[in-house]
Amino acid sequence: MEVTFLRVLYSLGVIGLVGFLVHIYKSVWLKSERVRRKIRVQGIKGPTPSFLYGNLPEMQKIQLQSLKVPNHDYSEFVAHDYTSTLFPYLEQWRKEYGLLYTYSTGMRQHLYINQPELVKEMNQSITLDLGKPSYVTKRLAPMLGNGILRSNGHLWAQQRKIVAPEFFMDKVKGMVGLMLESAQPMLKKWEECIEAQGGMTAEIKVDEDLRGVSADVISRVCFGSSYAKGREVFSKLRSLQKTISHQGFLFGVTNLGNIFGTKKQNKISCLEREIESLLWKAIEERELQEEEVNSDKKDLLQLILEAASGDNSLDKDSCKRFIVDNCKSIYFAGHESTAVAASWCLMMLALHPEWQARIRTEFAQVCPHGLPDANALPHLKTVTMVIQEVLRIYPPAAFVSREALEETQVGNITVPKGVCLWTLIPTLHRDPDVWGPDANEFKPERFADGVAQACRLSPQAYIPFGLGPRLCLGKNFAMVELKVIVSLIISKFSFSLSPKYRHSPAYRMIVEPGNGVHILIKRTSDDH
Helix, strand or coil: CHHHHHHHHHHHHHHHHHHHHHHHHHHHHHHHHHHHHHHHCCCCCCCCCECCCECHHHHHHHHHHHHCCCCCCHHHHHHCCCHHHHCHHHHHHHHHHCCEEEEEECCEEEEEECCHHHHHHHHHCCCCCEECCHHHHHHHHHHHCCCCCCCCHHHHHHHHHHHHHHHCHHHHHCCHHHHHHHHHHHHHHHHHHHHHCCCCCEEEECHHHHHHHHHHHHHHHHHHHHHHHHHHHHHHHHHHHHHHHCCCHHHCCCCHHHHHHHHHHHHHHHHHHHHHHHHHHHHHHHHHHHHHCCHHHCCHHHHHHHHHHCCCCCCHHHHHHHHHHHHHHHHHHHHHHHHHHHHHHHHHHHHCHHHHHHHHHHHHHHCCCCCCCCCCHHHCHHHHHHHHHHHHHCCCCCEEEEEECCCEEECCEEECCCCEEEEEHHHHHCCHHHHCCCCCCCCHHHHCCCHHHHCCCCHHHCCECECHHHCCCCHHHHHHHHHHHHHHHHHHEEEEECCCCCCCEEECCCEEECCCCEEEEEEHHHHC
8 A cells, every 4th residue: 555655656756757847848948949940040050059058068168178278478468369268158159150140058048249230230229129138137136236237128218317417428527526536545655655665666456446546436426525435335346246246147047046055145135235225324314415415516326316306207215226226336337347447558558658658748738737627638639549449458348238028120130039139349349350450459549530430340349338228328437537547647657567467357247357457657757
């Protein structure tokens, strides 16, 4: 009797397992196959996926093989295309299948698009049916909330309408004074380092100092007189970024628990609560001070708070949630990306002292009193060219990514619902068909007549800030801050790369110098 009962249980278990596998096969695998078929009948090829895992095993194998290749010495890396190290599977498939191909991660299908015309179509599309990939942004939610960087559809359109005007150039010009104030302590610290190391030269790792300046700028702009709270937020955001970026979130595995594990997930949740608590307190304090704030001295937090409060579609709780989420987004995008771009600028300028000299000469002519103002910045052409060239070779954002929220058309391609589209920005920025045979070389003069002339055959091939409706809202802010910081540094110091520098770009949500940027600096007056 007992044996019979066990056999029945065993049979039911086998039947249940078989039924589950059949269900998975029909509802998941066959569904993925139908999507792949829709893509492939359009003549788009790609690597053959395995059952359940797609191309993940192949991606991981290619990644491991790339790690066995020794790092380039820093004297050789000017022509080094780091995409073959950071994203070797995408580069290998590009060489095999061209600038348009398809691949799978698990049951999720992707389109790799690096043809300039299709990139233009994708970026300039105004349909709300193309949004940010939900599986990626879900994992970034602790950092970005449901703010403008990860929201889609009508919520994204609503947030852009409120936030965008606060970053128009007329508003950004008014922030130049705050940027100068934020940069002064770093310049003083570097002068003290030179004195402490003998008075001639000093070795400095610039990354954290530049991150500090950028954090200070955003904190002052967002929080005004209470910017110390912003510094606490930045410190916790940086910890959160490191924890999340260690997990390889681009591979598209759907179960968060499988990726993070309990300990790391608890750390992420704890940091998220601490960040939101700091922001809630700042908002509550600001609401109490609202009547006391002079209209000419309103910071970004106050302006966005007023704009959100004036939107009748947002209730009180939604309004506060809106502020918290977009503060997180603005903090991360405005602080981290700008600091990393500044680090890459100093690294490249350390290799090219002739461009330091050109920037210094122009700065002395345009800013004879030693400090730039909003009116002087448009006349600093040389530093603008350098920044644009650095953003071409080392764009902090590695990808433009979209998901077809409904079946949609991109150029002549019908993109099925659920398919994710990816453009690898550094590959587009180094395309010799667009930029010429010197595409891997540092040549700021290519931007002498502006971006349109630098890549006049395909202007849409330069997208460090994206393109179209999803263009980075902080583009003006970032460019002005980079001009201020880089020109100030070069007006006071000359520098070269330290022997300690090791070139190792790393992808941690953005592409940053993996081991930092070590430079040897001396005062410009010492040159004479």
